[in-house]
Amino acid sequence: MLPPAAAHPRSPSHSYSHLLSLSIVLLLAALQLFVSPVANALLHEQVAFDNSDVCWWSLVPPDLVCPVLRQQNLTDIVNSLAGPPRWTGGDECVGRYCLYNSTRFAGGRGLAAITTAENIARLREVGDLLHEFEVSFNHDDDNLPFHVAEVEGKGNGVIAKQRLVRSDPVMAHTPVLLVHQGFKEEPDQAGQYRLLDLALRSLPEQTADLFMGQMAHNPDEHPVAARLTTNAFRLDLGGDNGQHYGAFPEVGKTNHDCRPNAAYYVDQSTLMHITTAVRPIEAGEEITITYLDPLAPHADRQERAQSHWGFACTCPHCSAFADEIAESDKRIKELKWIEGQLQDLANTSNDVSVGLITYLLKLYDDERLQCRIANAYILAALNFNVLGYDQRAAKYASLAIDALKIEKGEGSSYVETMEELKRDPKGHPTFKGRAKKGEK
Template sequence: MAPSSTSPPNGASDVTNTPKNILWTIEPIAGKGKGLLAAVDIKPSKLILSEAPLFTTECITSMETTEADLARALRALPKDSQRAFLSLHNNYPGKNPLSNIIRSNGYPLGPDSDVGGIFANISRINHSCRPNAVHSWNPLLNQETVYAVRPIKAGEEITLSYHAGGPSNTRKEILKEGFGFDCTCEICSLPETELKKSDGRLIRAQNLDDNIGNSESVRYSPAKVLKNCKTLLGIYEEEGIRDDRLSRLYFDIFQVCNMHGDQARASVWARKYCEQKKTSAGRDSIDLLETMPFVKDPSKHGSFGSTQDWKTEKKAVPKDLDNEAYEKWLWRETA
């Protein structure tokens, strides 16, 4: 066992796990090697970990020299960082051990980045198809952050999503092919009847998501798309999905409303997106900072005003409705 209260290896910064504030420990997890267990109850939006990479794949100069490039970069690290790297899980033992440690543990440093990072602690976090935490690269900190998105009980495993979405057979196939393991998360291990129900919901979610992402539908049948968004949100609630699928859905709804000139609702959904990003990536999340201006003025976003069919002013958000009436307004269900 490697308790998280020990000093992080050189190059790895770990702001939360000081001896005074131990949120988690690294422990053996049945069937998954090691993993992170919560040491205390953790609430959503709590920063669990913020960590700089031990090193990045920027040192790789070509496919042919990958192993040699990595060996050189590794030798340049302090001894404890080298040990931390070499102790990480290798899912593909045999030739090219360094490349395969990267393959087993690397995270891209941002959604569009070709550069991967290896982390002493974050790389120990196992996958779940219903994760209770979300990771993201914070370019302002130059660190990967992990925030809780659901309440996590002391003793519960902290989990991230390596790949999200779809019914269990699709997910299992992708995880096996892309990451080389058979997923045994709590969703994939549900009893058959429950798994079937969950799969049914997630197949429906996939179809709804396809419709919501279809620009023709958003342009010509926005009322139907908005209805599908509401159904999808209901499925996410039922399935306990609070990862980036949820913030993406909020952003999609923002765009549907904004595209048709409904600035009042667009502003509400932009705010929901920002709040969810604050929970999953912190108040200094780039996505949050970039979207905040559209809460104030949705018309500044590129999606604004292809039509004015739903035209409202931003100030038209009602203030005196009860919850039920407000929800009806929000989903454009009032006459």
């Protein structure tokens, strides 16, 4: 568990969102994506997958340059394709949850949302922000750092086409379907299925096909619901009632590993699911993320996999010899105990020492938990500072910042907390144990 973040004054939400979005644009640029102004909207393309590799589909009809195209002039066509997202719906509802959709969302990728009236206002803001930056996928798929191919025993998987190192971006996508977390609790199941069917039909055809191309582990379940159950990610639109499930079909090609070589987060300002390498990945190596809690013991992970997917996890970490699995569980138990000791910065116990902090970092390294190491770096930075080791504190604050950007994004409040510690460890309230109980 992360220590509570220090309270910091926030800039106005508009400026904050623009700051975050600019960082997302820079990340997309590293993925060989580009930002095109509205004038270049005719060049806009979106990414999609077939069953074997990455392909591209265009929003522009092939005969766009024809002098007469449905009696529309070029300006009308550009405006219809590149204008701000239009939202329709709100009249088909089950309980308090209604269907809304925008076929223009994310440059024509589209988004259907089963949500409440207060949440659709937030989605409008996100759509307008994406339109303002006009983030588009480069048409040259050769520049992508991966391709999708058959992986023995797994079906499709994401394979690195080049060597990647920690912090290298892998992919970034907006959701195509959002469903409010409370919607599944509605007693009208027939109404639920009807609204899910309408949501699918409201999407652009290519996007709907992309969604239905995902795996569904329960063939007896409603086809849209089954794909959500198998593939959806939790995301938060903000506010008191913003918890949703989001479908990101391309991400579903990325297979699970309890000790993955990539991590992801969903950026709240753009709703983009962003995947980043967490350790070196060689060309030809499969890129994996974790769909389970990597800090859970082996038995708990297996139980979760069985209940969610209908079969046990067979990743290399879970398929190890019994004694290796037992050692792993022991390390996880130890690191959780140590984190509990380091969590309380007012702890004056002799147990808190340089050796204990160093041992925690070793446990994370031995467990190959590079996908979830930000918390360890935060605790190391704070506790080294409490002990008076300002240079070590600054070092691990810097590592924590890098890890947080990979695991939670630049918008994480802990990034600002660690930047303050890195800038002036001796002036930080934790230096040499000056932290008071509850001040973390």
